[in-house]
Amino acid sequence: MTATSPPSPLQGAANLRAAALMIAAMAAFAVEDAAIKTLAARLPVGQVLATLGVLGMAVFWIMLRRAGGRLFTRALLTPAVLLRNGGEAVGSIGFTLALALTDLASASAILQALPLALVMGGALFLGEKVGWRRWTAILVGFAGVLLIIRPGAAGFQPQSALALVGVAGLAVRDLATRRMPARVPSHQLSASAFAALVPAGLALALVQGTPMLVPTRPEALGFLGCIAFSVLGYAMMVGATRAGEASLIAPLRYVRLIFALGIAVAVFGERPDAATLAGAALIVGSGAFAMWRELVRNRRR
Numbered sequence: 001m002t003a004t005s006p007p008s009p010l011q012g013a014a015n016l017r018a019a020a021l022m023i024a025a026m027a028a029f030a031v032e033d034a035a036i037k038t039l040a041a042r043l044p045v046g047q048v049l050a051t052l053g054v055l056g057m058a059v060f061w062i063m064l065r066r067a068g069g070r071l072f073t074r075a076l077l078t079p080a081v082l083l084r085n086g087g088e089a090v091g092s093i094g095f096t097l098a099l100a101l102t103d104l105a106s107a108s109a110i111l112q113a114l115p116l117a118l119v120m121g122g123a124l125f126l127g128e129k130v131g132w133r134r135w136t137a138i139l140v141g142f143a144g145v146l147l148i149i150r151p152g153a154a155g156f157q158p159q160s161a162l163a164l165v166g167v168a169g170l171a172v173r174d175l176a177t178r179r180m181p182a183r184v185p186s187h188q189l190s191a192s193a194f195a196a197l198v199p200a201g202l203a204l205a206l207v208q209g210t211p212m213l214v215p216t217r218p219e220a221l222g223f224l225g226c227i228a229f230s231v232l233g234y235a236m237m238v239g240a241t242r243a244g245e246a247s248l249i250a251p252l253r254y255v256r257l258i259f260a261l262g263i264a265v266a267v268f269g270e271r272p273d274a275a276t277l278a279g280a281a282l283i284v285g286s287g288a289f290a291m292w293r294e295l296v297r298n299r300r301r
Contacts, residue, residue: 018244021236022252028233030259035226040100046205053197055227060191075184084176088193089200091169098163105272108260109280110163115287116141117171137286144282250291254284
């Protein structure tokens with residue numbers, strides 16, 4: 001057997017740059033989550049979602065126009081796109097409600113189960129082969145979720161299950177993306193996903209019966225900050241995945257939880273208990289293992 005050659009200096013530098021970009025992207029997403037939680041403390045969650053949908057759609061529409069594309073085409077009516085946007089709406093509603101009604105630390109920890117939900121969804125609905133090791137990782141990871149939610153325990157908060165609704169919706173979104181027609185530009189797809197948040201947010205506001213409020217100047221700046229950090233994080237994440245090796249970059253997605261925990265403690269005064277931290281460790285450990293097994297499987301193929 002021949003030994004694996006060490007990475008070249010150029011590849012090593014690219015990996016370092018990619019790692020820095022991925023870490024910065026996860027920090028941006030954690031700040032975005034904190035800003036959404038702050039906005040939802042006074043404004044109705046439906047209004048927050050609808051406003052973010054309008055702003056996000058506008059940003060990606062501008063990008064699309066600069067590239068010479070159109071916002072609305074018949075391609076957006078394909079089943080895969082409709083399913084993706086529906087999953088985006090459900091996932092955003094679930095996770096935003098979880099941010100508004102529960103601790104940032106617990107909601108962020110449960111969100112880290114998304115890679116495990118994707119592996120399970122790929123096996124159940126897309127016919128992907130998943131071995132016993134990754135099935136074990138899925139079970140361990142969702143045991144960590146139960147450790148955070150603690151159904152039946154004295155400190156059980158039913159609202160924590162909303163984060164699982166968010167995970168399920170976002171998993172549907174990402175699984176549908178794998179069946180997306182190649183003719184749909186990524187900026188158009190992103191714009192349509194944000195557009196789906198507008199009717200979803202308005203419907204949620206109608207169901208909740210909460211009146212719309214005029215945002216204050218700090219809240220208006222908060223909305224702009226949410227979109228800025230979202231787009232910046234997205235751009236840095238794409239740059240990281242293009243420049244670095246997947247085996248190095250993929251596990252760094254879990255750094256988002258570290259930033260979220262730091263913000264939860266420093267900004268919101270949260271004090272995650274031992275069960276929450278243990279559950280988060282199970283989710284991150286099992287998710288990282290599942291990612292590693294996927295990379296090993298792809299290399300063998």
